[in-house]
Amino acid sequence: MSLFLQLVSVPEAIAGIRNLAIKCGDESVPLSEALHRILARDVHADVDIPGFTRSVVDGYAVRAADTTGSGDAIPSILNLRGRVAMGASSNHYIKSGDCIYVPTGGILPEGADAVVMIEHAEQLGEEVLVKKPAAHGENVLLFNEDFSSGEVVCNKGRRLSSQDIGVLAAAGCIDVPVVKIPRVGIISTGNELVQVSQKPMPGQVRDVNSYVVASFVREQGCRPVLYGIVRDDREALRSAISHATAECDAVMISGGSSKDDRDMVAAIMQELGEVLIHGIAISPGKPTIIGRCGTVPVIGLPGHPASAFIVLIAIVRHLLTAMTGEKGSSIRILQATLGQNVSSSKGREDYVRVAVRNGVATPLFGKSGLLNTLVRSTGVIRVPAESEGLETGTQVEVMVW
Amino acid sequence: MSLFLQLVSVPEAIAGIRNLAIKCGDESVPLSEALHRILARDVHADVDIPGFTRSVVDGYAVRAADTTGSGDAIPSILNLRGRVAMGASSNHYIKSGDCIYVPTGGILPEGADAVVMIEHAEQLGEEVLVKKPAAHGENVLLFNEDFSSGEVVCNKGRRLSSQDIGVLAAAGCIDVPVVKIPRVGIISTGNELVQVSQKPMPGQVRDVNSYVVASFVREQGCRPVLYGIVRDDREALRSAISHATAECDAVMISGGSSKDDRDMVAAIMQELGEVLIHGIAISPGKPTIIGRCGTVPVIGLPGHPASAFIVLIAIVRHLLTAMTGEKGSSIRILQATLGQNVSSSKGREDYVRVAVRNGVATPLFGKSGLLNTLVRSTGVIRVPAESEGLETGTQVEVMVW
Numbered sequence: 001m002s003l004f005l006q007l008v009s010v011p012e013a014i015a016g017i018r019n020l021a022i023k024c025g026d027e028s029v030p031l032s033e034a035l036h037r038i039l040a041r042d043v044h045a046d047v048d049i050p051g052f053t054r055s056v057v058d059g060y061a062v063r064a065a066d067t068t069g070s071g072d073a074i075p076s077i078l079n080l081r082g083r084v085a086m087g088a089s090s091n092h093y094i095k096s097g098d099c100i101y102v103p104t105g106g107i108l109p110e111g112a113d114a115v116v117m118i119e120h121a122e123q124l125g126e127e128v129l130v131k132k133p134a135a136h137g138e139n140v141l142l143f144n145e146d147f148s149s150g151e152v153v154c155n156k157g158r159r160l161s162s163q164d165i166g167v168l169a170a171a172g173c174i175d176v177p178v179v180k181i182p183r184v185g186i187i188s189t190g191n192e193l194v195q196v197s198q199k200p201m202p203g204q205v206r207d208v209n210s211y212v213v214a215s216f217v218r219e220q221g222c223r224p225v226l227y228g229i230v231r232d233d234r235e236a237l238r239s240a241i242s243h244a245t246a247e248c249d250a251v252m253i254s255g256g257s258s259k260d261d262r263d264m265v266a267a268i269m270q271e272l273g274e275v276l277i278h279g280i281a282i283s284p285g286k287p288t289i290i291g292r293c294g295t296v297p298v299i300g301l302p303g304h305p306a307s308a309f310i311v312l313i314a315i316v317r318h319l320l321t322a323m324t325g326e327k328g329s330s331i332r333i334l335q336a337t338l339g340q341n342v343s344s345s346k347g348r349e350d351y352v353r354v355a356v357r358n359g360v361a362t363p364l365f366g367k368s369g370l371l372n373t374l375v376r377s378t379g380v381i382r383v384p385a386e387s388e389g390l391e392t393g394t395q396v397e398v399m400v401w
Numbered sequence: 402m403s404l405f406l407q408l409v410s411v412p413e414a415i416a417g418i419r420n421l422a423i424k425c426g427d428e429s430v431p432l433s434e435a436l437h438r439i440l441a442r443d444v445h446a447d448v449d450i451p452g453f454t455r456s457v458v459d460g461y462a463v464r465a466a467d468t469t470g471s472g473d474a475i476p477s478i479l480n481l482r483g484r485v486a487m488g489a490s491s492n493h494y495i496k497s498g499d500c501i502y503v504p505t506g507g508i509l510p511e512g513a514d515a516v517v518m519i520e521h522a523e524q525l526g527e528e529v530l531v532k533k534p535a536a537h538g539e540n541v542l543l544f545n546e547d548f549s550s551g552e553v554v555c556n557k558g559r560r561l562s563s564q565d566i567g568v569l570a571a572a573g574c575i576d577v578p579v580v581k582i583p584r585v586g587i588i589s590t591g592n593e594l595v596q597v598s599q600k601p602m603p604g605q606v607r608d609v610n611s612y613v614v615a616s617f618v619r620e621q622g623c624r625p626v627l628y629g630i631v632r633d634d635r636e637a638l639r640s641a642i643s644h645a646t647a648e649c650d651a652v653m654i655s656g657g658s659s660k661d662d663r664d665m666v667a668a669i670m671q672e673l674g675e676v677l678i679h680g681i682a683i684s685p686g687k688p689t690i691i692g693r694c695g696t697v698p699v700i701g702l703p704g705h706p707a708s709a710f711i712v713l714i715a716i717v718r719h720l721l722t723a724m725t726g727e728k729g730s731s732i733r734i735l736q737a738t739l740g741q742n743v744s745s746s747k748g749r750e751d752y753v754r755v756a757v758r759n760g761v762a763t764p765l766f767g768k769s770g771l772l773n774t775l776v777r778s779t780g781v782i783r784v785p786a787e788s789e790g791l792e793t794g795t796q797v798e799v800m801v802w
Contacts, residue, residue, distance in 0.1 A: 031597065032627075035616045049772070052603050056705070056770050058660045086633065086659060087593035089603040103659030104688075105593055105704055107604045118660070141770045154776070161802055162616035163775045166706050169597045169612040170772055192488035192506055196432065196570045202453050202490035203508045211570040215436045215563035226433075232487065258487060258504025259459045259519070287505075303506055304457070305567050332733060332801075335760045359736045369457050369542050371450070371571055374564045375555070400733075401562055 007281040009385055010349040014318045016276050017290050020297040021322035024182050024249065028175045031168055034160050036221060037178035038324045043154045046172040048144035052089075053108040057139045060099040060121055060128055061112035067133045075122075075129035084109060099128050108140055115139040147171065157327030159221065179324045182222045185244030185251040186213045189237060189261065190303055193229045208305040208371075209254035216312045217252075220320045220330055232261050238268050245272070245296040249323060252316070253289075255303035262287050265300045269293060281348040281385055284368035285311040304369050310351045310380065313399060332400040334379065336361035342381075343389035353377035354398055361398055377401070408682045410786055411750040415719045417677050418691050421698040422723035425583050425650065429576045432569055435561050437622060438579035439725045444555045447573040449545035453490075454509040458540045461500040461522055461529055462513035468534045476523075476530035485510060500529050509541050516540035548572065558728030560622065580725045583623045586645030586652040587614045590638060590662065591704055594630045609706040609772075610655035617713045618653075621721045621731055633662050639669050646673070646697040650724060653717070654690075656704035663688050666701045670694060682749040682786060685769035686712040705770050711752045711781065714800060733801040735780065737762035743782070744790040754778035755799055762797055778802070 008016070026040035055061065062078060070076040078099040084090050084106040092100050094111035102108065102115060114134035122129045147153050153171045154164050160176075168176060186209075193207045194200050207229050214224035225248055230240045244251045256265045266275050272293035280288045284307035289300030297319055301308040313331065321330050336354070339362040344350040354361040356378040363381075364373040379400040383390055390396065409417070427441035456462065463479060471477035479500040485491050485507040493501050495512035503509065503516060515535040523530045548554050554572045555565050561577075569577060587610075594608045595601050608630050615625035626649055631641045645652045654666055667676050673694035681689045685708035690701030698720055702709040714732065722731050737755070740763040745751040755762040757779040764782075765774040780801040784791055791797065 031612060032615065035619055047600060050606065051601050056768065085604075086591060086662075087604050103661065105591070105606070105659070141768060145768070146771050146773050153773075162613055162620055163710060163772070163802060165616040166609050166613035166710070167772050167776050169609040170607055170706070172597060172600065172607065174598045190487060190506070196573060197575045199448060199573065200452050203486075203488050205451065205506070206571055206573065208567050208570040211432060212563055212567035214433065215566040218436055219563055258506065260504065261487075305571070309564060309567070335736060367457065367542060367546075370547050371564070371568050372547050372554075375568050401564060 007279045007286070008277050009281050010314065013277055013280045013290060013315050017297070017315060017319045018322040020290070020292050021319055022295060023325055024180045024323050026177055027180050029178055031165065031174050031176055034168070034176040034178060035162065035165055037160055037176070038221065038326050039154055039156050039158045039160060040177040040179045042152045042156050043168060043171060043173050045147040045149055045151050045153050048149045049147040049170050050141055050143065050145070053143045054141050055102045055104060055106050055108055055115045055139060056141055057115055057117045058104050059102065059115040059117045059139060060130070061094060061102045061109050061115050062099045062130065062134055063094060063096055063112060064114040064134045064136045064138065066096055067116060067130045070130045070133050072131050075131045078128045078130060080123065080126050080128050113137065155327070157325050159326055159330070182249040182320065182323050183225050183247065184217045184222045185225045185227055185248035186210055186217070187227045187240050187244060187251065187253045188229045188255055189232060189253060189265070190255040191232045193255065195229070209301070209303070209308055212305050212309055213252050213254060213301070213312065216309070220317055221324065222320055232256070232264065234264060234268065237264065238271070241268055241272060241293060241298065245293040245298065248296065250297045250299070250319060251293070252299050252301055254301040254308050256300065262289065262300065265289060269298055269300070273298070280315070282311070282314060283348050283350045285314070288315065306369050306371055306374050309374060313380065314351060334398040334400050336396055336398050338381070338390055338392055338394045338396050341389060341392050342383060344383040344387060346388050347385055349385045350383040351380040352383060354379065354381050356398055361396055408680045408687070409678050410682050411715065414678055414681045414691060414716050418698070418716055418720045419723040421691070421693055422720055423696060424726055425581045425724050427578055428581050430579055432566065432575050432577055435569070435577040435579060436563065436566055438561055438577070439622065439727050440555055440557050440559045440561060441578040441580045443553045443557050444569060444572060444574050446548040446550055446552050446554050449550045450548040450571050451542055451544065451546070454544045455542050456503045456505060456507050456509055456516045456540060457542055458516055458518045459505050460503065460516040460518045460540060461531070462495060462503045462510050462516050463500045463531065463535055464495060464497055464513060465515040465535045465537045465539065467497055468517060468531045471531045471534050473532050476532045479529045479531060481524065481527050481529050514538060556728070558726050560727055560731070583650040583721065583724050584626050584648065585618045585623045586626045586628055586649035587611055587618070588628045588641050588645060588652065588654045589630045589656055590633060590654060590666070591656040592633045594656065596630070610702070610704070610709055613706050613710055614653050614655060614702070614713065617710070621718055622725065623721055633665065635665060635669065638665065642669055642673060642694060642699065646694040646699065649697065651698045651700070651720060652694070653700050653702055655702040655709050663690065663701065666690060670699055674699070681716065683712070683715060684749050684751045686715070689716065707770050707772055707775050710775060714781065715752060735799040735801050737797055737799050739782070739791055739793055739795045739797050742790060742793050743784060745784040745788060747789050748786055750786045751784040752781040753784060755780065755782050757799055762799055
């Protein structure tokens with residue numbers, strides 16, 4: 001009996017796959033290795049940032065009120081009282097009528113409340129002519145204006161960007177609490193598969209999926225563990241799945257392209273654990289299996305690489321983000337205007353490849369099994385299950401590859 | 402005399418920095434390590450893809466003409482002549498009135514030109530009732546429909562994505578010609594700097610730039626080489642720059658926050674090579690230096706991390722892409738509608754941080770030296786030098802962090 005009679009919707013599949021996720025543990029890594037890792041705890045500033053009121057330009061620290069009304073013709077004339085050294089605390093004090101030279105990043109002396117840029121001043125011996133009024137607070141960054149000591153500078157669940165790394169550095173976070181990298185086992189099945197290094201004979205195809213799935217897993221911040229090609233043999237497949245689930249935090253089995261093979265994968269999963277979903281109302285990607293062996297999530301992906309890739313983007317990434325606790329989308333969304341009508345079957349969610357240029361998303365029609373449209377496209381748009389298609393001019397969200 | 406009198410425009414700075422680039426050499430890496438590397442040569446398919454006409458569903462290979470007019474009430478009745486095995490060549494031949502079972506991915510037998518899905522057929526002993534007509538070519542992927550043998554599957558200069566890796570696998574490219582990873586030396590200068598592990602005293606700040614620049618460089622696919630903090634001492638700085646330029650393909654010196662320090666950096670670069678640009682009409686980031694020591698490009702970045710980051714995004718990435726030969730933008734662009742007026746000074750290119758939500762870019766006003774707006778923003782928009790600002794509702798391109 002075909003299990004395909006119980007297709008589940010994409011939202012149900014996503015909810016089901018997220019339910020399988022067990023949150024990964026935490027570890028600490030040096031700040032220099034934390035880029036793109038997922039922050040495991042909120043990080044707080046250990047100091048005020050900046051720790052002192054500082055100049056953001058090269059110029060003269062002044063009392064702003066002393067410069068009121070100054071201009072090229074009638075400059076304010078101030079007495080130069082010295083120079084702030086970089087990296088040193090300041091024991092200077094500015095009283096009305098005084099100024100002190102301060103380099104960019106230097107500490108603002110007591111009594112001063114603004115800095116006049118050197119471009120707007122002229123030094124004549126011990127006097128400085130100010131030719132443009134400075135407003136209170138001008139050209140200074142105030143004590144703890146950026147972050148206060150104890151304030152959260154970076155939230156847990158964030159995938160750390162270059163700027164985040166900068167903020168963590170400023171906050172003194174030299175050992176960063178991050179989520180452990182999930183290990184994802186990858187198995188390719190099918191008697192038709194040969195190694196990529198081999199030339200396929202008639203009826204054979206290269207094992208593209210091991211590479212596509214591993215690359216996707218790596219892009220999502222996980223570590224792929226390859227178990228190679230397994231023939232369509234029940235014992236061999238059972239052994240490979242047992243092996244992979246013992247060593248990994250999740251396992252992806254691609255292939256079992258035909259119904260018989262898929263049923264074999266599902267039967268083994270049922271023996272070792274549980275099949276929750278067998279068949280999703282998605283195109284391409286319908287013959288997807290979601291289950292677990294022991295507590296380890298196991299996903300049966302379609303055999304064709306182009307279909308498998310859609311399932312990775314649309315469904316599997318939700319498993320991985322649930323495992324790492326990543327907040328926000330792990331893929332990029334681009335707003336665009338649909339450049340051509342797209343028709344679709346009601347009752348299934350269609351993923352249509354589009355090329356985006358100047359804000360216009362042009363569908364790349366053609367068989368979903370083609371790899372060339374996968375490479376030529378910018379990403380995919382989603383045609384919801386309840387829709388029979390999308391009209392030209394519709395605003396669409398492109399999930400960018 | 403201030404060199405700032407010769408500010409160059411951003412396009413001039415980009416042209417100048419690209420001119421300094423020396424193209425990196427090539428190397429070969431295993432396909433499993435090629436993700437995100439830059440392809441050094443066009444890669445051609447070594448076989449036809451697919452290598453045989455194959456079914457994309459589980460079903461019955463037929464002559465489409467035999468199914469014309471079939472339906473639930475009056476099915477076409479065909480003789481079942483066997484079954485195609487996965488991974489094997491087919492010695493079957495279909496004549497009119499025949500059909501053969503073929504699993505997904507199986508070879509289409511000679512004589513057949515379409516596949517009827519099992520859902521639309523019913524097997525009764527040696528006969529198959531077809532209940533829906535199949536069109537010529539339906540449910541099959543044709544011989545070399547995806548790529549022909551010898552065809553370029555991936556162009557040189559491409560940063561390899563997961564799908565690209567898949568296409569290279571299908572094309573048998575197990576050793577991938579890629580551009581060598583450029584080594585980028587990073588020096589932080591300034592008497593005010595302390596290690597990130599230290600608590601800064603009044604007047605001191607942590608060395609955030611080493612981390613920000615290293616992370617940015619890594620994100621751009623290059624390898625950061627850290628030379629640490631160098632004091633504002635001519636001999637120490639000269640020695641560090643000589644050292645770094647001898648070992649790296651490019652060098653970034655951040656800091657020398659004050660004019661005096663910047664002039665020292667420029668003077669040393671002039672001794673060891675040439676200063677081409679000292680000051681760019683960009684905000685933030687004006688005090689940027691572009692030059693070379695020997696043949697190695699050397700960039701003097703502003704001392705403040707927030708300014709340095711803008712210069713990395715706006716200017717320096719063009720150097721790195723010219724070194725690797727990467728085609729296309731190495732950063733993401735998002736189209737958005739400006740949610741608020743932005744004013745700007747004519748004659749300089751302003752980079753304004755924005756938060757994008759639902760296609761609307763809201764400027765995050767505030768001092769350019771703040772790190773918190775860098776982290777809270779989605780990216781920056783560019784206000785061109787010839788413009789005095791942008792009005793609410795303008796379509797803008799957001800350079801996404």
